[in-house]
Amino acid sequence: MLFEQIQTACINDADVPWVPFTPYSEHVLVKYFKLDPVRGETIALLKAPARGQMPRHRHTGTVIVYTVEGRWKYREHAWIAEKGSIVYETAGSSHTPEAVPVVDGSDEIVTLNIIQGELLFVNENGQILAAEDWRSGWERYAAYCRAHGLKTRDLTAFG
Template sequence: MLFEQIQTACLNDADLPWVPFTPYSERVLIKYFKLDPIRGETIALLKAPAKGQMPRHRHTGTVIVYTVQGRWKYREHEWIAEQGSIVYETAGSSHTPEALPGEQDNQDIITLNIIQGELLFVNDGGQVLAAEDWRSGWERYAAFCRAQGIEAKDLTAFG
């Protein structure tokens, strides 16, 4: 049967580098696990300082965020995401992420993000300033690997 021939893959955290989320921030790091050109999906860890705010953004697809470490929220909502929580974002939602101090004030925030479609950075009027997707993730990852002399893994492949 065809489904029995589908290959699976395992990517180990230690085999992949933390990449600065440039040009937006040198302090925010991203670790890409999958950059899917077919589904337009990105699976990555995001590491941000325990203090600060990311730019306001909007999503064209759904996003699932699992908090591995730290505390954070969206300025537009009352809830607080802590270790072990899952945030589900619907397509078209806009928000401004903020880091929150926790029991360990200097503890970075680390989240696992499953992003479908584009991440659009917007100004207060909703005008798009920049766009991120699987392709820009691949370009950032490949450029970082070249600059560091690291052999890039094909994160777009299946199997």
């Protein structure tokens, strides 16, 4: 049976680099673990300063965000995501991420993101300014590795 031949794999944190989320920010970093061209899925850690805001965006697929460190929210919602919380975003949802100051003085937010489909950056009128997906993630990761003399891993497949 085919499913019995599917390999289970592990990618350790130290095996992949933090990559600047360019051209959007040099201060926001992303660590890609999986870039799946079949399902259109990206699994990555995101690290951002604990102050500021990311651009408004819309999702074409579902997104699950687990907060590893820090506090953040969407300007359009009343809740605050803290360490250990999970945010589930439905396809078609649109929002503006913002950092929320932490009392303990933590200077960054780290989230684990499981993103299906595209992340569309939009302006205040909802017009698309830029699009991110597994392919742009691969291009960013591969370019960073080339520029820093690092060997790329095939993040498009586990095993």
